[in-house]
Amino acid sequence: MAAFVNWLKDRGGYVNPKINLFNKTGSSGDRGVYAEQDIAEGEQLLLVPVPSTLHLDVEDITKPGATVPATCTAAVSQFLQAQQPPFSPFIATTVMLMAESAKGEASPFAPYFATLPEASDCLLNWSEQERQLLAGTSLESSGRSIQDIYEADIAPKLAAAPQGMFPVGSISFEAFRRAADMVQTRAFHMKADNWLTGASQEATDELYLIPAIDMLNHSSRPQLRNTSLALMRSEAEVTLGDGSKRRFKDFFSMKAERDIPAGTQVLHTYGDLSDAQLLQTYGFIDTPPALPGAAAAAAGKGSKAAKSKSAAAAAAAAAAAAEAAGNPHNYVVLPLAMLLDAASKVAAATHLWPAKKAKKLLAAKLSLLASSGLLQQQQPQESQLLITAAAPLPDELLTIVQVLLMTEGEFKQLQQAEQEQQQQQQQQQQGAQQQQQQRLDLGRDLLQGEFGELVATVLLQVAGDCLKRLPGNAAAAAAAMAAAAAGSRPWMAAAVALGEALLLQQLKREGLMLMLAAQQGGDDDDDDSDDEDDEDELSDDDEDDDSGLDGSEEEAAEPPAKKAKAGKQHSSKQHHKAAAAAAAGTEAGKHHKHSSHSKHKHEHKHKHGDKKKAAGAAEKKKKKDSRPHYGAMTGPSEEDVWQSDDSENVVGYSESENEPASDAPAAAAAAAAAAAGKKRGSSSSGKRQRHPADASGKHTYEVGAAGAVREVHGHMLGPDEADLIESDDSDKVGYVDEEEQPAAAAAADGGSKAAGSGGRGKRSSRGGAAAAAAGGSKRPKKGLGFKG
Numbered sequence: 001m002a003a004f005v006n007w008l009k010d011r012g013g014y015v016n017p018k019i020n021l022f023n024k025t026g027s028s029g030d031r032g033v034y035a036e037q038d039i040a041e042g043e044q045l046l047l048v049p050v051p052s053t054l055h056l057d058v059e060d061i062t063k064p065g066a067t068v069p070a071t072c073t074a075a076v077s078q079f080l081q082a083q084q085p086p087f088s089p090f091i092a093t094t095v096m097l098m099a100e101s102a103k104g105e106a107s108p109f110a111p112y113f114a115t116l117p118e119a120s121d122c123l124l125n126w127s128e129q130e131r132q133l134l135a136g137t138s139l140e141s142s143g144r145s146i147q148d149i150y151e152a153d154i155a156p157k158l159a160a161a162p163q164g165m166f167p168v169g170s171i172s173f174e175a176f177r178r179a180a181d182m183v184q185t186r187a188f189h190m191k192a193d194n195w196l197t198g199a200s201q202e203a204t205d206e207l208y209l210i211p212a213i214d215m216l217n218h219s220s221r222p223q224l225r226n227t228s229l230a231l232m233r234s235e236a237e238v239t240l241g242d243g244s245k246r247r248f249k250d251f252f253s254m255k256a257e258r259d260i261p262a263g264t265q266v267l268h269t270y271g272d273l274s275d276a277q278l279l280q281t282y283g284f285i286d287t288p289p290a291l292p293g294a295a296a297a298a299a300g301k302g303s304k305a306a307k308s309k310s311a312a313a314a315a316a317a318a319a320a321a322a323e324a325a326g327n328p329h330n331y332v333v334l335p336l337a338m339l340l341d342a343a344s345k346v347a348a349a350t351h352l353w354p355a356k357k358a359k360k361l362l363a364a365k366l367s368l369l370a371s372s373g374l375l376q377q378q379q380p381q382e383s384q385l386l387i388t389a390a391a392p393l394p395d396e397l398l399t400i401v402q403v404l405l406m407t408e409g410e411f412k413q414l415q416q417a418e419q420e421q422q423q424q425q426q427q428q429q430q431g432a433q434q435q436q437q438q439r440l441d442l443g444r445d446l447l448q449g450e451f452g453e454l455v456a457t458v459l460l461q462v463a464g465d466c467l468k469r470l471p472g473n474a475a476a477a478a479a480a481m482a483a484a485a486a487g488s489r490p491w492m493a494a495a496v497a498l499g500e501a502l503l504l505q506q507l508k509r510e511g512l513m514l515m516l517a518a519q520q521g522g523d524d525d526d527d528d529s530d531d532e533d534d535e536d537e538l539s540d541d542d543e544d545d546d547s548g549l550d551g552s553e554e555e556a557a558e559p560p561a562k563k564a565k566a567g568k569q570h571s572s573k574q575h576h577k578a579a580a581a582a583a584a585g586t587e588a589g590k591h592h593k594h595s596s597h598s599k600h601k602h603e604h605k606h607k608h609g610d611k612k613k614a615a616g617a618a619e620k621k622k623k624k625d626s627r628p629h630y631g632a633m634t635g636p637s638e639e640d641v642w643q644s645d646d647s648e649n650v651v652g653y654s655e656s657e658n659e660p661a662s663d664a665p666a667a668a669a670a671a672a673a674a675a676a677g678k679k680r681g682s683s684s685s686g687k688r689q690r691h692p693a694d695a696s697g698k699h700t701y702e703v704g705a706a707g708a709v710r711e712v713h714g715h716m717l718g719p720d721e722a723d724l725i726e727s728d729d730s731d732k733v734g735y736v737d738e739e740e741q742p743a744a745a746a747a748a749d750g751g752s753k754a755a756g757s758g759g760r761g762k763r764s765s766r767g768g769a770a771a772a773a774a775g776g777s778k779r780p781k782k783g784l785g786f787k788g
């Protein structure tokens with residue numbers, strides 16, 4: 001410890017003497033940083049000069065002739081630059097670390113390497129047998145093992161490395177895996193941005209291994225986190241823990257974000273990550289779902305406390321209940337294919353349209369859903385939807401199911417309305433700098449009577465199908481968790497399965513509630529003759545539509561079931577009526593509208609209104625809680641990191657998007673950024689989060705003394721087979737896309753780095769990057785992460 005701290009000091013760093021970086025007295029017995037004396041809010045905890053980090057600039061490894069980065073020898077740099085296609089930053093950093101650490105005491109980083117643990121529990125280190133424990137969860141393995149990848153793709157390249165880059169005998173799978181493990185569990189991701197314009201460069205994540213700061217553990221609980229982190233590029237005077245002042249330049253700065261009493265763990269956040277993401281990337285879970293009995297007890301206590309009207313008791317009970325519910329960032333990936341399967345079964349069973357029309361109608365629906373922002377643009381059928389605790393039945397999912405179940409006539413009306421809407425929008429937005437895609441949002445007004453029942457049936461079917469993928473139901477997962485030693489790999493695997501099972505049960509409950517509401521709402525249908533009229537309107541529509549569906553098909557589209565069953569016809573008609581009205585923009589259809597990230601989004605006259613409000617409140621809270629964090633890199637699919645730039649296509653997530661933290665430092669950062677005339681990069685884009693992992697990765701961090709804003713990201717970085725290995729080519733992975741370079745590329749502030757950042761273009765997609773956004777066409781059905 002002392003040798004390491006001295007090393008850092010000698011290199012111009014600072015470690016507040018009130019903290020112990022290597023405390024082992026944490027409840028888990030693992031290492032953690034602890035306060036040994038009281039620390040005041042705002043106090044400087046750590047300062048690490050950038051040259052003391054292990055870091056590769058993306059350009060340095062992709063552009064032949066680029067200057068050799070300070071922490072990369074010429075041999076390593078040239079080797080990396082010679083790779084075609086280039087290595088991904090993950091692999092490049094791993095190779096650099098492998099080469100540097102192999103030098104042993106000869107490396108200037110030797111004191112840092114001495115602080116690194118031997119191994120973590122992240123999935124890179126799980127055996128095939130252990131991986132089986134995750135079958136059916138989002139972490140199910142479906143790819144090559146890390147060893148296969150290494151042997152086939154990495155080892156041959158390392159064997160061709162220039163002499164002297166690796167000491168003799170230092171190249172092995174074990175050495176590679178250990179380096180990859182360290183990069184996976186400890187590296188920080190930063191989004192490089194254009195320092196002049198503030199525009200975020202989506203293509204340019206950079207990885208940093210930051211000595212000392214990488215000793216901090218993560219907490220999923222905002223109330224336990226007590227630090228903030230910033231990268232300061234400009235020179236700044238810093239007040240140290242003892243009140244003295246020193247000037248620093250180009251450094252990472254960690255401060256106490258609140259008072260930290262002696263004996264408290266100093267914690268940061270790696271991002272708003274699900275259990276699966278935490279396990280995959282870091283090898284731990286810190287808010288496991290409580291076993292069902294405990295959850296019920298907590299809920300019971302909560303209601304009693306609420307009745308007792310004691311604010312403190314109620315707050316404590318609410319906290320206990322929240323804890324029992326587990327990680328609020330958990331999510332389940334729902335492949336659209338499963339939804340299509342369930343919808344087509346329901347449609348066939350109820351004869352919603354003749355079988356011969358099914359294919360064409362479906363294609364038209366998928367196309368509309370894609371153009372309306374609900375599915376990915378390319379290969380919409382490969383979209384994946386997210387079910388989260390905050391939104392177990394997201395509006396987007398509900399709209400998709402409704403569209404899928406519309407009869408041909410209904411759909412045509414909608415299609416027409418959509419086209420008009422989009423045209424209008426285009427006209428309005430012409431010349432506007434940033435076009436906002438409007439999402440179709442059908443709300444819940446149509447979900448009464450038979451149509452509501454059909455929608456509910458599809459949701460129940462899908463939830464059931466997803467649950468069947470898990471090794472057992474929630475009870476089985478809970479039993480497996482109870483039987484395993486807390487913190488062990490079987491325990492963590494069971495916790496992930498339980499968390500996902502609980503979410504699916506929530507979806508199921510939503511389906512049941514929808515069913516009940518539909519059955520109640522279906523009875524108060526109104527005037528038959530009106531319905532008849534509307535029905536007529538729908539069936540005789542349109543001579544010249546471009547729906548892709550011809551007129552004869554429309555006639556045949558009249559659901560035979562409706563014709564046959566006069567009694568049931570009622571509610572279906574009501575649905576037709578509302579759809580038609582909405583499509584035509586009439587009064588009756590005014591709740592059947594578009595979502596445009598606007599305040600009017602949730603305008604539902606509906607029994608679920610309160611529930612939705614509650615979900616909205618939860619979402620707001622989530623936003624508030626998601627403070628700037630420094631995530632050591634994380635993650636499931638490397639695609640998430642490099643490719644999924646089309647965040648619009650994520651379904652089932654909120655538009656909470658990248659808000660600066662509500663806390664004072666971030667607000668100050670925002671103000672300073674504004675004062676410096678700089679935008680907050682992608683944080684201001686107004687895009688939706690594409691993925692909970694991304695939620696973690698989109699926090700703006702800091703403002704340098706001169707207002708240089710950069711973002712620090714904690715990204716999922718989960719080698720997805722080929723992606724783990726290499727980055728294909730620049731236009732797929734998103735390194736440099738010369739054509740798309742912003743004009744103001746050669747930014748000045750921050751010196752060469754700023755210019756470098758500014759020079760990078762926006763990434764383009766890999767075989768459907770849009771797909772990746774919605775969960776990813778590349779991402780296997782259930783797999784989110786390293787597939788080895």
Ligand SMILES: C[S@@+](CC[C@H](N)C(=O)[O-])C[C@H]1O[C@@H](n2cnc3c(N)ncnc32)[C@H](O)[C@@H]1O
Pocket residue numbers: 028030031032116117120121185186214215216217218219281282283284285286632
């Ligand atoms: C960036 S390092 C943090 C420092 C680490 N504890 C050490 O001793 O080197 C990340 C690793 O710390 C551990 N870790 C971080 N937060 C944790 C938590 N809340 N619970 C358990 N382990 C945690 C995991 O092993 C993870 O892979």
